[in-house]
Amino acid sequence: MAASSFRNPSPQRSLTVLLSGCLLGSQILLGCQMASQRNPEMGLDTMAPQVAETEAMPLAPPPDGEIPQEVPEPSQEDYNLIRDNPFQLVQAEPLSTFALDVDSGAYSNVRRFLNDGQLPPPDAVRLEELINYFTYDYPNPGDKPFSISTELSQAPWQPQHQLLRIGIKGQDIENAALPPSNLVFLFDVSGSMDSPDKLPLLKSAFRLLVNELRPEDRVSIVVYAGAAGLVLPSTSGAEKETILAALDSLEAGGSTAGGEGIELAYREAAENFIDNGNNRIILATDGDFNVGMSSDAELIRLIEQKREQDIFLTVLGFGTGNLKDAKMEQLANNGNGNYAYIDNILEAKKVLVTEMGGTLLTLAKDVKIQVEFNPAQVQAYRLLGYENRLLAAQDFNDDTKDAGELGAGHTVTALYEIVPVGVDSPADLPVLDELKYQESQPIASDFSGELLQLKLRYKAPTGDSSELISQAIANDSKPLDQASLDFRFAAAVAEFGMLLRDSPYRGESSFDQVLALAQGSKGEDLEGYRSEFIQLAKTAQALKF
Template sequence: MVTLSDPGMAPGASSPEAAAPAPYPFPGEVTPITPNTETQYNTEEYHLITDNTFHLAKDNPLSTFSIDVDTASYSNLRRFITSGQLPPPDAVRIEELINYFTYDYPQPEGDRPFSITTEISQAPWNPQHQLVHIGLQGKQMVREEIPPSNLVFLLDVSGSMSAPNKLPLVKSSLQMLVNQLSERDRVSIVVYAGAAGLVLSPTPGNQKAKILEAIDRLNSGGSTAGGAGIKLAYEVAKRTYLPDGNNRVILATDGDFNVGASSDSELVRLIESYRDRGVFLTVLGFGMGNLKDSKMEQLADKGNGNYGYIDTEKEAQKMLVTEMGGTLLTIAKDVKIQVEFNPDRVRAYRLIGYENRILQDRDFNDDRKDAGELGSGHSVTALYEIIPTGVDSDIPLPTIDPLRYQTNSSEITDPTGYKADELMLVKLRYKHPDKNKSQLIAEPVVDRQISLENSSNNFKFSAAVAEFGMILRNSEDRGDASFTQVLDLAKGSRGADLEGYRKEFIELVETARELEER
């Protein structure tokens, strides 16, 4: 059983360790490990995903979920397709595909950490249905506004990490991140294999040669004591805690925890306890063959962090350099969305993706309920497919028996009043990273549908990505979805695409179509 030290310490609390983090004892340096050449087997693991179904608005008018800014599913999907095979359906999390890309949303105004953008048009795969696009844009902080970072690199150097797309890619990825740091930041390095140890004591970010040398001399070998490594990394982060800074453990691994204290529940409790004390977790996945996607996603979610999969140096550049603020700096935590549909205009609806982020309706107002985090400059996009009232559909819709003791569920009871042309009400709750009380934003969405041809590039491209995901998942609700339609939408909404990510998506779709036709 993992034991915790000082579990009651809160972020910013006055303590000897917080006020004066050095000097203090650390374990000795770890001896380089001989690479493991044992044969590897494919033991990749993914959580089962069951697509969200349609709900009748008159019976279930509320839809509640936690935001998700993870992008691992997209880069993992890219790895499969570029290697000549379609990904398994459960590796395709549609919301992560959509949120891999940036969209042209306005920056927030005033004190709000994000802006809200909505748009309504036809669902490309079923023109009788509507598609509602909801976009959140996190405030972009300039480098001078970003607080100092206390980063603990937790690196898996076990034998399973010896492949070229694992530890060597970890090292080059972290070298990119280190080059972005300044003297205000500090870096520590913890490694784990058969045992866990510290290879770099806390070091100012401007001592790059020392940090890069410690990274460069890492080798792989041995079994994987992941639980012990995580425990040690958090203890180091606690001892070097910056009350007004960004305190984060960055775990780089293929997710294979097979020796030591490594049960999911035990690791989750450890991560949650430090999350509540202001130390967050970013998880970076590497490699193939034994990728434990399901475990890494869970750990990042519980640690108020994000989960990314790095398959190339270009992806490392995207996550750790181009989008470093969003990856490492949380501007709002426990961000929840609740949508109330107007049954006078909406017959049924379904949320596309976010299957593992669904919350109970009562969780929206419960500040004890954990939810997703939003980083500096991050955008979050969610899509709802809607069957308007009066539209006949061959899609099976759920029904419930009439309620004996309730008023007609289609009656609008909001005492503040509403306008008859409202399609739905979008509500968001969020907390400041160091606060425990949430704030509420509510905005009605008027039912003003525009044609698909006249919709924005944001709308058309996100719809193309969602449709691609539904095809790969062979979703029952894919309707008339096709690779050809995906390509037409994506090519017509590529926009400026300065980094070339949308161009790459189009190439992936073309490759996937070829693989499907074989």
């Protein structure tokens, strides 16, 4: 017979249990006596304070000297569900269409998790934002607002596949040459912002931006907590002391009426609108709206209405624990804007000073990309990232459909994993029946040397009609070790993201391969961002295993 786990309690333990039982019994008797005592004038139990006091009394310590463990508060952070883009058969889906995305918030948020010794939630890892955090050496534009370049090589995690990099670079504009700005700082000063990584960091970040303002620039400050208010009316950038004093006076407290704040900020921006200028609201928040208009749908509808005024929106996320990443990203996407997450003062400098032109000045809006793959060359493909920026094929020519924005000096990268014709892919590709009423085989053509046709549509910042750029891309692949440094580094970042997400398409990915690729393609790295990435990859490797 198996031995029982029951044991006779020790005398000391029995005495402890007996005393605890007596104490609990006396509390119950006291509560029963007090329950009958009522205030005849107010109709309330006069025992209520005593109950609260009794409940607060410490009970006897647990037996055997056990120390109760503190239960950590569950995270209130919010991320949209991401399902990795699957492979598409070119015979069935020859067109791939998506909106450009220059956001970088996911990378700095992932960095925050790793630096805190935690792996990020999979849905916090948006591949395109990790890749686009870094700048790449793409050619300068000519007579267009941006240049387009491509490169084709092997996919490191699936050597039988190819990896296509599409690179876009916006025209560089020196800060001194930027058009005059009408900026509205919209700050969340609710109680949820009362921690060092929120309002205090916000103040330090915006001091950096204020110091970059010119006399022709103007700034207003709108704040919201339980209600919204105008702290600083439109003020010249020459009056830095006035602006900084208003900034320093901000304190956190109260609930969060974000919708009311957005309404007031757009009203202030419209009243001080600068023709041919940069009219923009910069919203700084943790995204935790809880008073008035607060649902994602309500706020998105509001932003969609306001963007018709040619007022752009930048969203900066702050803080941990209750970060509403999903809400902030959607607001930026629907407000003709961009989204960044500020986890430290160096990130604030990168976003608001080093990349000031890209953050604050839009060169082109509603930028869309459409790729038509040649079925004679490509069996299947999949777009890495951009899951929440996909468009229907017909949306490409529809100028009423909102898309992405490109700022001055911005570089944007998109990666496609391609299965060439004739390759027996180890990946699970879709299986389709033969079509009855139309040809399912590629037609004979003179395009045998072309991999795809790349098309891009964009509008001027205040325009309503789009312009088209279209070019054929040759099937000109090279071995991975001969690919450019930028290509290999972007591939390393993509592989890193797939490992963090446990992507079903990660193939032969490994952190060792990520590190080898990144270390071999670091280049000059003047700002140190690529070196930092290598350290983050090492941290993730240690946490994963």
